[in-house]
Amino acid sequence: MIIKDIKILDEQFQVKDHMNVVVEGGRFLSITKGMPDPEGREIIDGRGKFMMPAFYNTHCHVPMTLLRGYGEGLPLQRWLNERIFPFEAKFSPEYKYWGAKLGALELIKSGCVSISDMYFDLVDYGRALFEAGMKANLCNGLVTFDDDASYYTDNAYKDTLRLMQWIKDNEKENDGRLAADASVHSEYANKEKALREAFEFAAENKMITQVHVSETKLEHEECKQRHGMTPVAYFQKLGAFQSQVLAAHCVWLEAEDIDIMTEHGAVVSHNPSSNLKLGSGIAPIKEFYDKGMKITIGTDGASSNNNLNVMEELHLAALLCRGSTLDANAISAADLIKAATRDGALAQGRTDCGLIKEGFRADFILFDLDREHLTPDYDTLANIVFAAQSSDIVMTVCDGEIIYKDGEVLFVDEEETRAKASESFKKVLESL
Ligand SMILES: [Zn+2]
CATH class of the missing domain: 2.30.40.10 (Urease, subunit C, domain 1)
Structure with missing residues (x-):
């Protein structure tokens, strides 16, 4: 054309x-x-x-469109424990497929062609994005509550291998569209042994590691009490930065954290809507820029945003950065557009995008x-x-x-997708 x-x-x-x-x-x-x-x-x-x-959204949980509006008004930890985790226990691969397809409609209409996404049943819901004509870096974020738990027997590992196999089996047709990233959900949702193993797996396979970092003040401070260091320092100690890290949120990073991440070329996914909506705070992106850290833009999932519109994040990111620094020149429109496009693509390892x-x-x-x-x-x-x-x-x-x-x-039946998504949500609720 x-x-x-x-x-x-x-x-x-x-x-x-x-x-x-x-x-x-x-x-x-x-x-x-x-x-x-x-x-x-x-x-x-x-x-x-x-x-x-087009936009590259670097932090999302796309099947969570089905949890839109579910669990409003709760702080992060209660929201996860009381609403999200019980719902997810009943969230079948088929329901996730329809959640992802619903998300694809919204993403595509708002100009996004590729997402970095953390969820489970990667092949099942990744298919929905692939069919819609999109790209995605999918990962299953490790969650472990037991000191002896091993990454190599965990579902996160098995699910990642299954996706890697799918990519191998569909190499020609896929043409790089679906990619497999490594992931640990966060410091607070994991134990040391499994974290070390997950980081080792990422380094051995030269994979990008997606992770939530210092999203809330509570989480950041509790990590310091638990381990005597910040989440970033703790991750460094366990070997996280041997591979490329894509860190979502980073609201409460301290100066040394920024130095560690910058030194290792780690990338921030800035998620302003989610951070404001959940009362987590405002990430100091001007400080990140000044220190040479790489910044990209993410929406987070639709249950903490509640939409997947990257343009809204751009707008908010600009306003928050200028408003919080009292500087109308703190960040340019071009810098933000670059963060949401070229730098997002690079954070996904998509060097020719x-x-x-x-x-x-x-x-x-x-x-x-x-x-x-x-x-x-x-x-x-x-x-x-x-x-x-x-x-x-x-x-x-x-x-x-x-x-x-x-x-x-063009490649998604909108009416069918909305109907199936609503029906899937209802079925999960009935089963709770
Ligand atoms: Zn997230």
Whole structure:
């Protein structure tokens, strides 16, 4: 396809007018001022539209769309113990599939093509994302309550191996779309022996490790009482940073934690909505940026957000950062967009994604700029972060394939998905 005469965000995160973009074989073939020979390609009129990289959401629990609104008003630990864990004990693989498919609808419509996701029954629900035309780095977050528990006999390990086998068996068709990450849920939900083993497994297999870190003050302080050190220092001691770490939340990091993470190239997934909604706090991302730490954007699951809209996170991240530092220049719209696109892709190990660049995988979204709240189009990136709505996105493309266009998600039956998701939620409730 050729997207003709369009405004784009180029690989330097500069806005360029009147460009022509050719997509072929799932990748950007050319990005030029002059109109290339169409050679029979489908032509899409880009006038009045803005093309930028699609979003890479770096922290999610996508089947939890089914738990939306379930357990409101509780602090994290009570919310987990009283509502979430009992529900999850009855949450079948089939229900998770429908939860993930429901999530895919929302993600795709709001411009997201790829998520880092922590949950269970990875193959079962990962299939829903794959069928929808998305990508995902899936992991099963280890939870252990017994000192002698071993990672290598735990379901988290077995589930991860099952996904790795699925990826092997479907190598050609999958083409890197579903990826397996390693994971431990958190410091507070684990014992030392199993943590060491999980980190060892990640390092041996050169996998990204997804983990929750210092989300609440209570959790952070209790770790210091338990182990005499912060969660980040404790993870370092157990070998976590021998592989690439993707750490969600990081609200309560201390200066030494930031140093450790920066030194090891660990990446933060900033989840502002979830942190505010659960009363966890505000992650000091300006401090992270100043120290050279890598920041990406995540929504977290729909039971703690309660939506999967990355654009809302961008908007909030900008407001919180500027408001909390009393500095209107604390963070730029371009920096935030980069965090949600290119840096998110890199945090998922997707090195050829996240930029509008020749040779890269063609993951992009089109905004319709002919909207009252985007007029005048003087500072396009400020408009995207501070004024745009996800409903301004009129096309989502993943690996060169159009998966959303003009209000229609092309590979998901919306009506069926909403019905099955509601039915699945009801069935779990009845079984409690
Ligand atoms: Zn989470």
